[in-house]
Amino acid sequence: MKTHLQEIASHFALAGPVLKIDSLGEGFINDTFIVRTAGDAPDYILQRKNKTIFRDVPAMMENIRKVTEHIRRRVAAAGGDPEREAMTVVPTLDGKLCYLDSDGEYWAVTLFIDDTAAYNRADSPELARKGGEGIGKFQAQLADFTEPLAETIPGFHNIRHRFAQWDEALRRDAAGRVGELPEEIGWIEARRAEMLAFWSLVEDGIIPTRVTHNDTKINNILFDRQGEVLCAIDLDTVMNSTSLNDFGDAIRSYCNTGDEDDRDLARVGLSLEMFRAYTDGYLSQRARQLAPSEIDHLAFSARYITFEQVLRFLMDYIDGDTYYKIRYPEHNLVRTHAQYRLLESMEEHYPEMCRIVCDTAAKYR
Secondary structure, three states: OHHHHHHHHOOEOOOOOEEEEEEOOOOOOOEEEEEEEOOOOOOEEEEEEOOOOOOOHHHHHHHHHHHHHHHHHHHHHOOOOHHHHOOOEEOEOOOOOOEEOOOOOEEEEEEOOOOEEOOOOOOOHHHHHHHHHHHHHHHHHOOOOOOOOOOOOOOOOOHHHHHHHHHHHHHHOOOOOHHHOHHHHHHHHHOHHHHHHHHHHHHOOOOOOEEEOOOOOHHHEEEEOOOOEEEEOOOOOOEEEOHHHHHHHHHHHHOEOOOOOOOOHHHOOEOHHHHHHHHHHHHHHHOOOOOHHHHHHHHHHHHHHHHHHHHHHHHHHHHOOOOOOOOOOOHHHHHHHHHHHHHHHHHHOHHHHHHHHHHHHHHHO
16 A cells, blocks of 8 residues: 555655655545655645545546635735645646546645644634634635636535435435334424525525635644644535535534534533634634625524534435444434434524624624
8 A cells, every 4th residue: 555655646746755655634535644755845645535425526626726826825915824824736747636546546635734733623612713713714815716616516505405315315215214204304394494495595696605615623724833723624625605604514513512423412502602702713704704694694504504414314314324424223313313402402592693693793893
């Protein structure tokens, strides 16, 4: 394997000879490695991109190139360091953004940003605020971005598309489980109209479409050693959608008092303290750029994204667990129940969430 990785790395325009290549992290989507080089040359991140999830890797890499080059220009204009405050895509020796090996696998390289900190979980309001600042900063840097972007995952966060998949899953009943799930199916159907009404606002342009990250968990933000935000990373899902998706997905991740697959539903709920902190960090960067329709629906976006995840976990359980990796037979059903409890908590706290958004937006506008 190491010899194969050395051969792959040799196709990229690296600044120095490769010393060694080691595995990095435990990514669920891509295989990631760190490339150590000799002398004063920088190190690099080498990734095998998941062509099953990303059907057009070259188009995805073109999205990343466009976005990162735009951010690098913005950072440089502000007197910052583009090498540290933005991702840098490293091309192949023949100028391409990815390399296709003899097995039909796509590989890509980015500059490794050293002397940084990353976190797998936001365990304090202070860190939650910084996470909100990081995603807000990313979106703000791209507020004037006008180039077209490819849709790397068709229908991502599009609830009309998800309901079409849902209806087909119910009809197909591939694992013979539909009859066991009248209550859970009822949870989905009871909210169908409300969720489609929200998405109609996006389709009709009332809620604008912007450049979004679409995977806003905190380990996709790099911090310096002083705890300040450097940049957003892992841009495979960057594309055009509503900014609200990034906010809602972050709240689902940051503000859950339990685990995504918690069996103890008494532990699961929305932390208003973490919600307030993340909202403050996010709106410190974005309040002056967002339209009134976005501010008005910011709190709802957390319910929307969490609902979508309830639907997707339950749909995968109905389909026989073909999408998400599971550790035991009922894992997707456990995930469904835990996410639904989080959704219920959001619904219970929704008036307070709206007040927090309103007050915080007023502070920064």
